[in-house]
Amino acid sequence: MYDKLNSMQREAVFCTEGPLLILAGAGSGKTRVLTHRAVYLIEEKGVNPYNIMAITFTNKAAGEMRERIDRLVGYGSKDIWVSTFHSTCVRILRRYIERLDYDNNFTIYDADDQKTVMKEVCKRLQIDTKLYKEKSFLGVISSAKDELISPEEFTRQAAGDFAKERQAAVYREYQAALRKNNALDFDDLIVKTVELFQNDAQVLDSYQERFRYIMVDEYQDTNTAQFQLIKLLAGKYQNLCVVGDDDQSIYKFRGANIKNILNFEEVYPDARVIKLEQNYRSTKNILNAANMVIANNVGRKSKELWTDNDEGDKIDFQQFDSGSEEAVFIVKDIRNKVREGTCQYGDCAILYRTNAQSRLFEERFVVSGIPYRIVGGVNFYARKEIKDLLAYLKTIDNGRDDLAVRRIINVPKRGIGATTLGRVQEYASEMDMSFYNALKMAEDIPTIKKAGVKIKPFVNFIQTMRSKVEFLSVSQILQEVIEQTGYVAELEAEDTEESRARIENIDELISKAAAYDESNEMPTLSGFLEEVALVADIDNLQEGSDYVVLMTLHSAKGLEFPNVYLAGMEDGMFPSYMTIMSDDPMDIEEERRLCYVGITRAMKNLTITCARQRMVRGETQYNKVSRFVKEIPGNLLGGAVRQQKQEEAGSDEPKKPFRLAGSKVNPIFNTRNVYQNKPYQNTSFASSSTSRISLEYTKGDRVKHNKFGEGTVTQIVEGGRDYEVTVEFDRVGTKKMFASFAKLKKV
DNA sequence: GTTAGAAACAATCCT
């Protein structure tokens, strides 16, 4: 079995004791190494499968790994703990979180729930959410949690800084609200587990004993909390094998700390390092292109991927006039390839930077009747009808989750409105009880008169359901809820396209519940809710089905396709504005790594496309070819460059309302153009609706910003196409901004 | 208390 591995892979498999870092380039067979390693541990080293743990980031990756181990090993593989970070933590917390003063049947809040909680928190603290967005507080809190900074610690660090002190207050209040609802958010799952391990030596020891051999996939994506978690678990036996690729680190925004992989050898001085540099996935052309792009990054671990595969076709590069032409081309191209018999729909993937780009493709696929599937966007479990029904299940399962109760108290309409709810809430807070318990006593609440009559049937219903939980399966409970509330009946009466789609979703939820009942030995409501809370869209991607998949570059990590389309390769789209504008040069590097990830998804054919003109949020943008495309040497690119067409378009295009400031070309955009003999002229990427940039204010003037209020201009720097204005605001301090975005008014 | 239509607003990527 091990003969099929190359020497480096074999070395990694055989190195079982002590810390090991495997630097595995894209397509170098790292899952193969991990699975073989598990098998080797069991069969050759006599390790009990029960003592092995493999951790991944998505359920899909976990499922794949489990499947592959199953295939390799005769028996016992079931006992290996193969799971995601988040499910692992939930499993541990379900058992022990009461030691941190939570109920073991806690609920897990998604982004929507978090926002609802945050809204209330802001209201309570009298924070104007026009000035300070809920989302920004949630972002601050999430980053703090990623770094294992507690509300108390945050408060300490905030001392003296007014804005930070406010964030600290919000953080404290938010955390208190979660605890009161017996709920954890996604970040808490990790944080609380670390907390548990740090506070309870006994629990930690029992897991250290259990997980004597630990393997972590995609290690470059771990954040500080996850790093700490692993460090604690591996603390006793130190048999820790991490696999990752610093060139594929693309999750800084959710706290991933690239230092975890770069400094692995410092944290674990005895660590062995093995590099896997042979790529088995892509053609030479594709791999070379990827290498050339990523070579522009500094500060990476040195490694060069190579392959024995054929040279393959050139990379097809096409530029179009608009986003819709781009979509037409790609869909046609797929159809042609399938007709020719070169590939199947299931071999094709369209990758883009933002979810919004999927719409144009979807339109074309619908028209052409080609089967497709979009990964991402609105999560199935985030849809209104699904969340409503799940809120019923949550209420039945855990009466302490105020959010769930409030969501459904008036769904379907029971004639219970904001006023009544406010009064119930008031009473609940006064008596320090949960919202649901206050509802139970509605008739005794003095401020509530007639409304009590409307509340009673709801409470009765929930109580009845609770008494039935023991002898009904999850799907039966769900169906009874649907029946009794008349939820589907109402939708049927509506009889619109939308309502029919909702019913379809509900049917799917029922079958998911039924599937859960069947696949579990001890199905419980909490168990189902937990499973549901942790699925990502990508987890549902079925291998072997014949449809084109559309997804973001982020979702595509870890996947491979014979035929890949990288769409929307334009400066401003990819790399995104945010990173182009950022003053941190590392941001563009992360974007470049994302491009590297995209290119290396392709096995045989890679097509790169872009559009000159694109509608973004109702405004037309004029974008240039992505700088990343220009980093690919011309000899690797093929395809009609459509030079003539571009020139025609140049004269057809309406004159841009403004020209580059001082006719200077921004050095960023003056990259050498490798595949064209003529540089772009006259293109700018700001929207056409912005009129020629001339500022109505100068240094020293008083200006007004519609969010930050009034301030004084302290500096104006001329950029290529815009002005970077520095303003000292009276209320929020000094900010740097681009004039065309800031919309500053002189006062 | 409910609803429809208007206005405001949004600025990536995700477990």
Add this chain to the structure above:
DNA sequence: TGTTTCTAAC
């Protein structure tokens, strides 16, 4: 452009 929030009228 698409979605969420606000407002006014029923």
